[in-house]
Amino acid sequence: MATVAKAPLRTREHKGIKMALHATHRDAGKVTVVDLSGRITLGDGSALLRKTVRGLLDDQRTQILLNLADVDYIDSSGIGELVSGFTAVKNRNGNLKLLHLTKKVRDLLQITKLFTVFDVYTDEGTAVRSFD
């Protein structure tokens, strides 16, 4: 039997969805490591990533390592923001690299061929030294 239902227009967090992105950064020599957690998606997540990277560039920090260990979800908007950040840093003669990709994020970068664009690391020490 066919049924038609109108779902109520209200937002609540799905049990598996961490909605917000959080970002903190720390220094590792000349490299700034940005620890991200949550989802990089259309809206606040992408906006925070943009603001973080642009803020670091404004502070003349052009060697940036994004730690994505706690980012388990990125949509096309988030991918676009990663690329935008990568390009913005390159345009300032800097480097933006990625650390600790989760399987879903790694798969996403592989099918979009961006795995070949970004330098990706699984060890922070190795990643930091790669900026030398």
Next chain:
Amino acid sequence: MAPDTKHLEMTLETQVESVNLAEEMCLRVAEAAGFGEDDCYRIGMSVREGVINAFHYGNQERPEKKIHLAVDLTPDKMIIHVLDEGTGFKLSEVPDPLAEENLLSTSGRGIFLMRAFMDEFDVVRGKTGGAEIVMSKKLPAPGSSPNGDGGQSTSPHQGA
């Protein structure tokens, strides 16, 4: 509509929050239908991308326009429709995001992702004149693995 098809529909505002709402609703349907975690991820991502497409490209972020989301659950697949109130577009005119010249583009990967993550994907002209994305995922076979993918990698299907 077949008598054993379950149908759910909702009208969404053209706003960012609608993307999460649509994803959440479809995830609940997918879980209830028996899809495993990996397939739920693929379905949720595809719904997100469909609604983002409607929000940004179809309705051009104009708040007076609506996004129409419908889900049909048949005995063998989950079918998702996302209809906008724009002017429509042709799939053949969508740039290939894997082309060398587009790799560093900051947009244009949504259609590609939906195609990759779902079993069937098409764009037709909707009843409002806008684009209607129609995509489906085959239901897991009874007794299949919890991931619903026969134990394969969680990597999406390329070129599906």
